[in-house]
Amino acid sequence: MPTLFLWKGANPKGRKIKGEMEAETVEQVRSALLRRKITPIKVKPKPKDLFENVVFLQPKVKEHDVIVFSRQFSTMIDAGLPLLQCLDILQGQQENPTFKKQLKTIKESVETGETFADSLKKFPKVFNELYVNMITAGEAGGILDVILQRLSNYMEKMYKLKKQVKGAMTYPAITLVVAALVVGILLVFVIPVFEQMFSDFGGALPRPTQIVVAMSEVAQKYWYWILGGIFLTGIIYKQIYKTKRGRLFFDDLFLRLPVVGILIRKVAVAKFTRTSSTMLASGVAILDTLDIVAKTAGNRIIENAIQDVKTGIAEGRSMADPLIESGVFPTMVCSMISVGESTGALDTMLGKIADFYDDEVDQAVKNLTDMIEPFMLVFLGVIVGGMVVAMYLPIFEMAGAVS
Secondary structure, three states, X not given: OXXXXXXXXXXXXXXXXXXXXXXXXXXXXXXXXXXOXXXXXXXXXXXXXXXXXXXXHOOOOOHHHHHHHHHHXXXXXXXXXXXXXXXXXXXXXXXXXXXHHHHHHHHHHXXXXXXXXXXXXXXXXXXXXXXXXXXXXXXXXXXXXXXXHHHHHXXXXXXXXXXXXXXXXXXXXXXXXXXXXXXXXXXXXXXHXXXXXXHXXXXXXXXHHHHHHHHHHHHHHHHHHHHHHHHHHHHHHHHHHHOHHHHHHHHHHXXXXXXXHHHHHHHHHHHHHHHHHHHHHOOOOHHHHHHHHHHOOOOHHHHHHHHXXXXXXXXXXXOHHHHHHHOOOOHHHHHHHHHHHHHOOHHHHHHHHXXXXXXXXXXXXXXXXXXXXXXXXXXXXXXXHHHHHHHHHHHHHHHHHHO
């Protein structure tokens, strides 16, 4: 039975490299390395992982892992290496143990006669429907290297798009959490000290101070109810969002928000056009393309609009007309798609729209960040500053009385 060995060696340029290899003996590993013009330095059996069969303790396969795999795979295929050898090399140098096992299973499936695309279907969480369909088209057309290159470019741009949106949302989320912690500390620990001091002095407190003291008393007595209510609200939102009507309501609400809605719409257009362009250029049928694009839209309103486009095309209509009727996509996008259909260059036109909207998303993220920063500063100043001023008002009044 083959054993997994860890090896270290030096390439012809003297650079130290390392990897893993399955073989019967150490000598077989050394021989295989020498055939690859690698001078073996150290070869030893890989130690057993005690938790390798505990699924939730294993690292997840990240999107970046798949992007790097696709890019390297494309380069190797383009260089003329056989498919199995590419998989063997990529599996050996993969550092993520979960992805390494998956690549091993894929390689073994290909060795038994399955197609590469069918082998990828065994791991739908890593290789989604879009990925598998494009690989199928690449294998059928004999252009697997080109398809992998397109997939890499597409995934890199989508990854950048996600990071931009997440980056725009991170700042307000962190600010809100910090504000909640500061207010909680003030209400539970700081204000009671002032309250005791004021009670020792006697006299009526100003109305703002009374409100803050009352809030402090509520926070001290019912803090667990407050935290439980926040937690319960999150659970209720998730449960409602899972329902068809609930998701439609919230997705429609998100699209109508003043600044965030514009960003969501532009991201959706960029994603729709980029994905459609990549798949159509790779030879995937337009109905299959629209079906996959709809599933990955991320917003039920936009997903329904794309499904309407699919239905319209199946009935013999153009792609642009249902898009216009949906009211979701901008008029400029629909007009450019109409021109692309009439000239027979729909994939190229969709790519140009995607490039344009990538820049639009950049600007929308910048606008959102520029607007949020002063708003959050004012929010923090009003909440925290207001509480501090309310607690110092009695001191100011006493100082005035003494004067």
